[in-house]
Amino acid sequence: MVAERAGTSIATVSLVVNGKDRGRVSTANVARVRAAVDELGYVVDHAASSLARGSGDLVVLIAPDLSNPFFAEVIRGVRDTLGDRFQLVLSVTERGAQPGIADVRRFERLRPAGILVDAPAADQPMTASVPVVLLDAPGGADAVNYDLTAGVSALVSHLGAAGHRRIAYLDGTSRATTFALRRAMFEQACGDAGIAVSPVSASADLTIDAAATVAEQAVDAWLRDGATAVVAAADTLAYGVLRVAAARGIAVPGTLAVAGFDDLPSSSVTAPALTSVALPGADLGRAAALRLAAMLDGTELPAPALPTRLVPRASTGG
Amino acid sequence: MVAERAGTSIATVSLVVNGKDRGRVSTANVARVRAAVDELGYVVDHAASSLARGSGDLVVLIAPDLSNPFFAEVIRGVRDTLGDRFQLVLSVTERGAQPGIADVRRFERLRPAGILVDAPAADQPMTASVPVVLLDAPGGADAVNYDLTAGVSALVSHLGAAGHRRIAYLDGTSRATTFALRRAMFEQACGDAGIAVSPVSASADLTIDAAATVAEQAVDAWLRDGATAVVAAADTLAYGVLRVAAARGIAVPGTLAVAGFDDLPSSSVTAPALTSVALPGADLGRAAALRLAAMLDGTELPAPALPTRLVPRASTGG
DNA sequence: CTGAAAGCGCTTACAG
DNA sequence: CTGAAAGCGCTTACAG
Numbered sequence: 001m002v003a004e005r006a007g008t009s010i011a012t013v014s015l016v017v018n019g020k021d022r023g024r025v026s027t028a029n030v031a032r033v034r035a036a037v038d039e040l041g042y043v044v045d046h047a048a049s050s051l052a053r054g055s056g057d058l059v060v061l062i063a064p065d066l067s068n069p070f071f072a073e074v075i076r077g078v079r080d081t082l083g084d085r086f087q088l089v090l091s092v093t094e095r096g097a098q099p100g101i102a103d104v105r106r107f108e109r110l111r112p113a114g115i116l117v118d119a120p121a122a123d124q125p126m127t128a129s130v131p132v133v134l135l136d137a138p139g140g141a142d143a144v145n146y147d148l149t150a151g152v153s154a155l156v157s158h159l160g161a162a163g164h165r166r167i168a169y170l171d172g173t174s175r176a177t178t179f180a181l182r183r184a185m186f187e188q189a190c191g192d193a194g195i196a197v198s199p200v201s202a203s204a205d206l207t208i209d210a211a212a213t214v215a216e217q218a219v220d221a222w223l224r225d226g227a228t229a230v231v232a233a234a235d236t237l238a239y240g241v242l243r244v245a246a247a248r249g250i251a252v253p254g255t256l257a258v259a260g261f262d263d264l265p266s267s268s269v270t271a272p273a274l275t276s277v278a279l280p281g282a283d284l285g286r287a288a289a290l291r292l293a294a295m296l297d298g299t300e301l302p303a304p305a306l307p308t309r310l311v312p313r314a315s316t317g318g
Numbered sequence: 319m320v321a322e323r324a325g326t327s328i329a330t331v332s333l334v335v336n337g338k339d340r341g342r343v344s345t346a347n348v349a350r351v352r353a354a355v356d357e358l359g360y361v362v363d364h365a366a367s368s369l370a371r372g373s374g375d376l377v378v379l380i381a382p383d384l385s386n387p388f389f390a391e392v393i394r395g396v397r398d399t400l401g402d403r404f405q406l407v408l409s410v411t412e413r414g415a416q417p418g419i420a421d422v423r424r425f426e427r428l429r430p431a432g433i434l435v436d437a438p439a440a441d442q443p444m445t446a447s448v449p450v451v452l453l454d455a456p457g458g459a460d461a462v463n464y465d466l467t468a469g470v471s472a473l474v475s476h477l478g479a480a481g482h483r484r485i486a487y488l489d490g491t492s493r494a495t496t497f498a499l500r501r502a503m504f505e506q507a508c509g510d511a512g513i514a515v516s517p518v519s520a521s522a523d524l525t526i527d528a529a530a531t532v533a534e535q536a537v538d539a540w541l542r543d544g545a546t547a548v549v550a551a552a553d554t555l556a557y558g559v560l561r562v563a564a565a566r567g568i569a570v571p572g573t574l575a576v577a578g579f580d581d582l583p584s585s586s587v588t589a590p591a592l593t594s595v596a597l598p599g600a601d602l603g604r605a606a607a608l609r610l611a612a613m614l615d616g617t618e619l620p621a622p623a624l625p626t627r628l629v630p631r632a633s634t635g636g
Numbered sequence: 637c638t639g640a641a642a643g644c645g646c647t648t649a650c651a652g
Numbered sequence: 653c654t655g656a657a658a659g660c661g662c663t664t665a666c667a668g
Contacts, residue, residue: 010639010640011641011663012638012639014663045369045427047374048663051369052664066384072390089378109361207583371647
């Protein structure tokens with residue numbers, strides 16, 4: 001430990017650097033250590049520190065591939081809430097893959113204070129030697145989730161009011177539980193409202209290109225089946241449909257109304273502007289960070305379900 | 319070390335786990351260690367390992383706030399190129415801030431194999447005890463950059479050909495060098511083509527909302543000044559202009575043509591589709607990862623400037 | 637208030 | 653091929 005050129009012992013330096021010097025180190029020594037630290041540009045070795053201490057101040061957030069800008073919002077919420085007490089590091093999966101237990105294992109090695117897992121693959125226990133909180137993982141223990149009820153039922157009654165009696169669904173290929181739930185709730189709400197769900201099923205990766213490729217075929221099938229609207233499991237999927245509709249000259253919403261989930265910032269500037277069930281990503285990140293902090297403090301926090309709402313725009317006739 | 323219940327010594331386990339057992343450990347022992355590892359779910363402690371070894375297999379990518387989806391592409395390029403040899407972790411700055419030397423210092427503590435810094439703040443030396451490569455940091459040493467020449471001159475001649483003689487520029491508030499360069503090259507190209515750049519200057523954070531707020535005022539000033547087109551330093555900024563134009567009933571491109579930089583995936587579905595100088599993010603990430611790997615192998619790699627090109631769309635009359 | 641010492645879990649020469 | 657031992661840089665009781 002270089003900084004013992006301050007003329008004090010290693011132990012003293014450690015105390016000062018960690019702010020544990022209150023009434024344990026003379027002010028003279030504190031000053032000398034501080035000076036030495038500044039001069040040498042000393043920074044405590046994280047590996048050694050967390051080895052000695054048992055665990056560090058890292059918080060790991062494991063998220064799916066970021067091609068869905070939704071996750072940027074989640075990350076922002078987490079970072080802003082974690083503050084200076086922890087250092088946030090992110091890991092993203094391969095495109096199209098969901099975070100799984102293998103990712104958690106990989107990051108346990110870093111001895112983080114805790115791990116956050118966003119939109120994990122279904123059916124994986126996700127236990128670890130450190131506290132774990134799941135985001136957007138309906139059904140999981142220790143998870144923070146959206147309450148989709150309000151958003152989905154508003155969407156379906158909005159479409160019903162516009163006269164749609166047969167609606168298609170474009171799903172994500174994602175194996176995250178949240179996608180299964182979106183679909184189930186949509187079908188349930190349609191059933192309740194006496195609206196038919198088109199049996200023509202389609203799904204794509206959560207990128208515009210992938211969705212456009214799928215929509216290329218699916219649009220014809222939907223229209224042939226008599227559907228007058230399509231609901232996509234994510235805004236990025238809906239963008240793919242919009243692109244194909246524009247290329248083909250299919251009127252939106254005239255011939256085919258389109259809606260999505262997420263309400264990405266760019267959904268206000270698409271052609272036409274996209275109707276979407278808003279899932280406030282920053283709120284989700286914030287709630288997850290609070291929950292983790294509470295677990296670390298030993299205070300159990302109730303997990304509130306975050307409210308969702310419909311943002312109606314031109315793609316469904318406003 | 320728990321796994322010594324395999325009946326061998328700690329050292330033997332270490333060799334096996336690290337794949338250094340070739341001709342140094344009997345096959346019988348290898349098998350027993352493997353079995354014990356599986357049973358116990360053992361995973362090597364990263365802190366202890368990198369402490370003993372001097373440095374780990376982590377590669378840190380420090381990027382600005384992800385509200386610009388451009389960075390998602392960069393990240394994907396880095397991850398795909400790094401492969402299994404390294405473990406990538408990301409860090410993002412506060413919204414609107416550029417990565418600086420402080421961020422690098424913070425992550426040096428983790429003893430990573432190397433650090434990648436995307437769109438760093440200008441004028442910061444950015445030296446560290448581990449290899450560092452900069453992305454999109456024109457002027458920096460050890461940086462991988464775009465060659466904006468082709469893209470910018472194509473953009474300006476495209477606008478010139480469409481009859482624009484006076485063009486406004488919407489800058490980012492970002493202090494990253496790359497933004498200063500975009501502006502400089504744009505003004506240079508305009509000068510060369512005999513096109514005037516509007517003196518009405520405006521800049522905003524790289525989010526649609528921030529850009530829209532700024533555009534609210536700026537659009538009037540641009541039109542009053544006689545500008546017939548606006549070039550934004552990033553697509554997200556251009557989206558803000560599109561939003562305001564749509565709300566105000568200003569025809570795009572009829573009254574005001576709009577173009578951006580990045581060519582985000584969503585730029586193909588905006589109203590109208592956005593003309594943009596394509597900066598292939600995945601290519602940038604890939605080049606940076608290759609360069610870092612080369613530095614770690616001791617082989618110096620020449621830093622090629624990545625080509626850019628114009629993607630003309632409806633927002634400038636196609 | 638201060639420092640010598642043990643120990644965190646691993647890796648790596650080194651001697652058998 | 654195998655194991656005892658030193659050392660990575662820190663933290664934390666513990667004895668002065």
